[in-house]
Amino acid sequence: DPYAGDPPRHPALKVNSLKPFNAEPPAELLTENYLTPNQLFFKRNHLPVPAVDPASYRLQVEGPRGRTLALSLHELKSRFPKHEVTATLQCAGNRRSEMNRVRPVKGLEWGVAALSTARWGGARLRDVLAHAGYPEEGQAGEQHVGFEGLDQDLSGAAYGASIPYSTAMGCHGDVLLAYEMNGEELPRDHGYPLRVGVPGVVGARNVKWLGRISVSREESQSHWQQNDYKGFSPSVDWDTVDFSTAPAIQELPVQSAITEPAPGAAVPPGELTVKGYAWSGGGRGVGRVDVSLDGGRTWHVAELKGEEQAPGRAWAWQLWQLTGPVAPGSTELDVVCKAVDASYNVQPDTVAPIWNLRGVLSNAWHRVHVTVVQ
Ligand code: MTE
Ligand code: MO
The missing domain is CATH 3.90.420.10 (Oxidoreductase, molybdopterin-binding domain)
Known part of the structure; x- marks a missing residue:
């Protein structure tokens, strides 16, 4: 072996x-x-x-x-x-x-x-x-x-x-x-x-x-x-x-994802805290992370938490967090995040238009579906 x-x-x-x-x-x-x-x-x-x-x-x-x-x-x-x-x-x-x-x-x-x-x-x-x-x-x-x-x-x-x-x-x-x-x-x-x-x-x-x-x-x-x-x-x-x-991939595009809550999680009503990371290639820092609790209809700006990095030299990610209101009476939530980098590059909203046979560069808006348990 x-x-x-x-x-x-x-x-x-x-x-x-x-x-x-x-x-x-x-x-x-x-x-x-x-x-x-x-x-x-x-x-x-x-x-x-x-x-x-x-x-x-x-x-x-x-x-x-x-x-x-x-x-x-x-x-x-x-x-x-x-x-x-x-x-x-x-x-x-x-x-x-x-x-x-x-x-x-x-x-x-x-x-x-x-x-x-x-x-x-x-x-x-x-x-x-x-x-x-x-x-x-x-x-x-x-x-x-x-x-x-x-x-x-x-x-x-x-x-x-x-x-x-x-x-x-x-x-x-x-x-x-x-x-x-x-x-x-x-x-x-x-x-x-x-x-x-x-x-x-x-x-x-x-x-x-x-x-x-x-x-x-x-x-x-x-x-x-x-x-x-x-x-x-x-x-x-x-x-x-x-x-x-095709050119070999070098610098990667802007990326973000939700790490909490987990897909399928049962969350309480009232408020929801969402956590994740955001990063972009080429030293382009993360400018902003938007989070939606309703599938992308309305957005909140997340709080970024990361080390101070020089412009053009932002090699490390930003962790982020957002606490937002769960719409009263909702039974399910589509939690979504998307990041904007220092060059105002944004993530694509869906996966299908960037699908490729090797499954690389997957950076669409990240979506997590959860249920609200009263
Ligand atoms: N270098 C060697 N010699 N052999 C490998 O298999 N994998 C590459 C890269 N360097 C690889 C390598 C790939 S595809 C990635 S994503 C990173 O190493 C992963 O680094 P990590 O295992 O330290 O996270
Ligand atoms: Mo890799």
């Missing part, structure tokens, strides 16, 4: 697939903490968790003139200043189960909790690239920085992904080679001993168990960059899809 060496996991996680291990925390636990405890942080593995010996570990960095650097963990921690970033990581498949209800899609049945937030600590990617001899942005042209994991499939192919060179060097220097998560050593499930942290960018590019960095005129040739994690029109099906026609 190639998964026999996987680490133990927290029993509260809702398991989506055991081998490889994929799990999300229960929604109501997710928003109990601004920083998600490492054990409850959602886990998305495509392959077995590799066992990496920290003493012999070397990060390979292909230099611009064909020379490859091999950096030990000690060198990464001592030669480059430690930088810390609070960032939310979201899987492209978060909320896929809602798309699946419109029409079947291919992928794991994620609920609303395939995202989590941590304080990441590590070396800046741009410092390491500069150390390897790469120029500041501008001279590099339309290049990509590729990442390879140490996890491999049975054919020996590693998990891989890439981001634009401008993202790697830019993003205010907040792209990390992270060795810490919430002040602890990176857990095995999250990429021990080193992972890439690309704030504002889809989970899939945040490569764990990082083994190799390279710079190329081409995007990563890995399956996950080329033939997965792309969005398509609702009209495209598995007979007609041509993955080469």
Whole structure:
């Protein structure tokens, strides 16, 4: 069993697939903490968790003139200043189960909790690239920085992904080679001993168990960059899809969801308290969250609770809460939320027009139906 060496996991996680291990925390636990405890942080593995010996570990960095650097963990921690970033990581498949209800899609049945937030600590990617001899942005042209994991499939192919060179060097220097998560050593499930942290960018590019960095005129040739994690029109099906026609997902769109009450909950009359999260990609902060208790006819503005973040650098979510009146005599409520980001991007109101065969980018208004019990 190639998964026999996987680490133990927290029993509260809702398991989506055991081998490889994929799990999300229960929604109501997710928003109990601004920083998600490492054990409850959602886990998305495509392959077995590799066992990496920290003493012999070397990060390979292909230099611009064909020379490859091999950096030990000690060198990464001592030669480059430690930088810390609070960032939310979201899987492209978060909320896929809602798309699946419109029409079947291919992928794991994620609920609303395939995202989590941590304080990441590590070396800046741009410092390491500069150390390897790469120029500041501008001279590099339309290049990509590729990442390879140490996890491999049975054919020996590693998990891989890439981001634009401008993202790697830019993003205010907040792209990390992270060795810490919430002040602890990176857990095995999250990429021990080193992972890439690309704030504002889809989970899939945040490569764990990082083994190799390279710079190329081409995007990563890995399956996950080329033939997965792309969005398509609702009209495209598995007979007609041509993955080469769509760009790889990088920055994610504005997102929000309700974590309390749970779907189908029985709530008392009078007042209802609704809780959830909101986030947007690319460092665009959350401007506002609107909540409706009547299916979207009338709206209330929720109270946002999050760390202060600089404009354009708002990498972490906002948790939000709203207490609103339950219309007297109502027996059922359609609770709805939608977020607006700093660029006034809004979530689409329904799922069907954004349905896609892979079930990614599912960010319609989140709707939760509850009954009022007198
Ligand atoms: N990196 C490697 N090496 N292997 C993987 O399977 N999964 C990716 C990304 N990085 C993956 C990886 C995907 S799709 C997501 S959503 C995030 O890791 C999940 O990170 P987490 O498990 O720390 O939450
Ligand atoms: Mo993902």
